[in-house]
């Protein structure tokens with residue numbers, strides 16, 4: 001794993017998420033009680049989770065409203081045992097870094 005800078009410190013507003021492409025992967029980073037990163041593509045029909053509505057640790061896919069835990073990547077509806085990959089995030093002096 002390698003730390004990579006993905007954004008400036010203020011790139012993601014509190015309570016919001018943003019999608020980044022890092023090493024060809026689409027990753028959503030949420031600024032919700034700290035920063036949390038996970039694969040951004042919903043397993044249902046490939047919706048992007050980044051613009052999804054947040055409620056605590058849960059993001060709702062904007063397309064058909066499936067829910068994921070943004071800390072664990074776990075899908076909370078319909079199919080048991082599905083987990084999106086999660087990544088460590090660190091905010092350094094010069095920006096937001098992802099361990100990928």
Ligand code: FES
Nearest residue numbers: 042044045047061
């Ligand atoms: S694409 Fe996410 S719920 Fe359908």
